Amino acid sequence: MDTHGFKAEGVQWNLAELYTGPDDPRIEADLAEARRQAEAFAQKYRGKLADKQLDGAAFAQALKEYEALAEVEHRPSFYANLFFAGDTQNPKAQQLVQRTREAATETSNLLIFFSLELIALDDEHVAKLIVAPAMADYLHYVEALRRFKPHTLSEKEEQAINQKNLTGRHAFEQLYEELTGSLRFKLQVDGEEKELTDGEIMALLRRPERDLRERALSTFLETHAQHSLVITSVFNNIFLDHKVDCEMRQYDDVVLPTHLSNEIAPQTVEAMMQAVERHYPLAQEYFRIKARLLGLDKLKNTDVYAPIDATEEKLTFTQAQELILSAFGRFSEPFAAIARDFFNKRWIDAEVRTGKRGGAFCAAFTPQHHPYVLCSFNGTGRDVSTIAHELGHGIHYSLSRKQRLVNYDAPLVLAETASVFAEIVLTKHLLAETRSKEAKRALLCELLEEMYGTVFRQTALTRFEMAGHQQRRAGQLTTDDICDLWLQEQRKVFGDGIELIPAYRWGWTYISHFIHSRFYCYSYSFGELLTLALFQRYLDEGDAFVPGYMQLLESGGSQRPEHALAKLGIDINQPEFWDRGFRVIEGFLGDLRETL
Ligand SMILES: [Zn+2]
Numbered sequence: 001m002d003t004h005g006f007k008a009e010g011v012q013w014n015l016a017e018l019y020t021g022p023d024d025p026r027i028e029a030d031l032a033e034a035r036r037q038a039e040a041f042a043q044k045y046r047g048k049l050a051d052k053q054l055d056g057a058a059f060a061q062a063l064k065e066y067e068a069l070a071e072v073e074h075r076p077s078f079y080a081n082l083f084f085a086g087d088t089q090n091p092k093a094q095q096l097v098q099r100t101r102e103a104a105t106e107t108s109n110l111l112i113f114f115s116l117e118l119i120a121l122d123d124e125h126v127a128k129l130i131v132a133p134a135m136a137d138y139l140h141y142v143e144a145l146r147r148f149k150p151h152t153l154s155e156k157e158e159q160a161i162n163q164k165n166l167t168g169r170h171a172f173e174q175l176y177e178e179l180t181g182s183l184r185f186k187l188q189v190d191g192e193e194k195e196l197t198d199g200e201i202m203a204l205l206r207r208p209e210r211d212l213r214e215r216a217l218s219t220f221l222e223t224h225a226q227h228s229l230v231i232t233s234v235f236n237n238i239f240l241d242h243k244v245d246c247e248m249r250q251y252d253d254v255v256l257p258t259h260l261s262n263e264i265a266p267q268t269v270e271a272m273m274q275a276v277e278r279h280y281p282l283a284q285e286y287f288r289i290k291a292r293l294l295g296l297d298k299l300k301n302t303d304v305y306a307p308i309d310a311t312e313e314k315l316t317f318t319q320a321q322e323l324i325l326s327a328f329g330r331f332s333e334p335f336a337a338i339a340r341d342f343f344n345k346r347w348i349d350a351e352v353r354t355g356k357r358g359g360a361f362c363a364a365f366t367p368q369h370h371p372y373v374l375c376s377f378n379g380t381g382r383d384v385s386t387i388a389h390e391l392g393h394g395i396h397y398s399l400s401r402k403q404r405l406v407n408y409d410a411p412l413v414l415a416e417t418a419s420v421f422a423e424i425v426l427t428k429h430l431l432a433e434t435r436s437k438e439a440k441r442a443l444l445c446e447l448l449e450e451m452y453g454t455v456f457r458q459t460a461l462t463r464f465e466m467a468g469h470q471q472r473r474a475g476q477l478t479t480d481d482i483c484d485l486w487l488q489e490q491r492k493v494f495g496d497g498i499e500l501i502p503a504y505r506w507g508w509t510y511i512s513h514f515i516h517s518r519f520y521c522y523s524y525s526f527g528e529l530l531t532l533a534l535f536q537r538y539l540d541e542g543d544a545f546v547p548g549y550m551q552l553l554e555s556g557g558s559q560r561p562e563h564a565l566a567k568l569g570i571d572i573n574q575p576e577f578w579d580r581g582f583r584v585i586e587g588f589l590g591d592l593r594e595t596l
Contacts, residue, residue, distance in 0.1 A: 004317035006379035008350035034073035038110040049117035056132020078365040089355040151249040224509035239472035258519040275578035276459040284495040309442035314379035327429030350377040362393035371397040392422030400556030407558035416527035441595040458524040532581035
């Protein structure tokens with residue numbers, strides 16, 4: 001086997017399985033074919049569901065045709081997005097993304113009638129349709145769509161809202177994106193005056209120099225604060241828009257649309273968040289240990305991600321691959337076998353290249369085709385964890401290829417069930433293989449910081465967002481109001497043990513989830529805590545746990561999360577269930593204390 005180096009040289013994915021390149025004539029042919037099929041579908045079925053002219057078998061047939069055309073429709077834009085991610089500065093890639101996006105919008109507009117007709121049907125008629133044997137695979141799909149029935153308006157109203165959103169909510173989102181995307185941050189780094197992007201300046205929070213970390217976050221936030229007039233206005237309008245939307249759609253509470261699309265009961269989410277808040281002292285305990293490791297009396301919030309082991313040994317990509325595969329193999333051979341395919345069949349793009357998109361992701365579009373992973377490997381331990389995480393997603397997608405297209409994607413709250421699990425499996429393996437106390441300590445800190453950022457921080461973010469929406473009902477918020485709400489929630493998670501730097505009052509200004517999707521952040525806490533609880537089950541039960549877990553992954557999006565989990569004997573409506581997840585965190589904290 002080739003030995004790939006410290007920057008994964010040559011580890012590129014093979015997209016030629018999709019199209020030979022951005023000029024492949026099959027792209028335009030597929031776009032035209034998708035359009036033709038969508039038109040034919042509309043011609044054949046428009047009004048038929050509404051007029052009750054389809055029986056169960058004919059309805060199932062229509063859904064099959066719908067899936068078949070979605071396959072053709074998604075392929076070009078899927079390719080375009082991957083191609084662009086690998087080469088963002090290529091004008092052809094940019095054009096292709098735009099071209100396929102516009103084509104997909106047109107095609108999906110032709111098809112909107114179908115789900116609206118399905119939602120509009122009365123319950124009695126739907127009950128008759130779904131008893132047909134051919135409908136067995138579509139029950140969850142139908143149920144999931146129809147949950148929105150009480151909150152869906154007429155086709156005319158929905159279209160009007162969509163159109164007005166272009167100059168309403170979407171305009172504010174766009175303004176926010178363009179404004180924050182245009183910001184550059186001036187900072188003295190290593191004796192040089194630099195102008196940094198957001199990614200570059202935030203990376204400095206992991207540098208060993210304390211003063212540099214604080215200056216970096218202060219500059220980052222204060223630069224946002226210079227635009228507080230615009231950002232405050234964006235927040236106010238997004239809050240107000242959501243309030244109006246909820247009133248028109250008859251939601252009693254602003255969080256309900258999110259819970260409904262996550263298929264989770266409001267009291268389950270509340271129980272989860274309260275469990276996290278009860279365990280805020282665990283996060284604070286970690287901060288105290290971290291202060292000790294850094295030799296500080298009191299931690300500042302800019303010290304949370306400070307490195308404790310500045311002399312990390314780099315790994316080659318081949319070493320990373322071997323580590324991951326043996327860690328996964330220790331958990332389950334089939335788990336490792338799927339991951340091996342990503343390496344051997346070129347489903348992963350890991351090399352560091354200019355123009356490549358930052359960050360990492362795993363993407364899939366249909367059960368007919370395997371998923372892909374993208375990351376930029378620089379040889380650090382964190383990079384190895386990132387690959388394990390994304391491969392976890394890849395394994396999840398691969399296992400749910402047993403499902404049909406409409407049941408392929410796991411629900412959001414189950415979306416991290418394999419990725420976070422894979423990361424913990426890797427860390428456990430590394431801890432077992434490592435003899436040096438310092439290396440163990442670094443591994444544990446990295447893992448615990450990830451858990452802090454996902455479980456604890458995201459709950460605090462959600463509480464802030466809830467408070468913002470709540471307060472907006474009474475009237476416009478001033479910038480100071482928003483800063484106060486932010487600090488109030490942040491102080492709860494940090495406790496008295498941490499000093500918040502003055503600029504931290506602006507911490508809310510850069511979190512784009514608040515702008516783009518309401519209450520999205522709690523799904524991070526939910527998903528991670530759920531996975532930790534599953535991991536605790538694995539610790540308790542050993543190999544006996546594995547088959548049920550694999551079945552959970554195979555179920556994709558074919559069931560509501562609580563039903564899929566009930567098969568493992570898990571009841572997410574029991575508040576005690578969540579405590580299991582914290583036992584994993586307590587376990588790792590204990591391991592960390594032993595290295596002191
Ligand atoms: Zn993930």
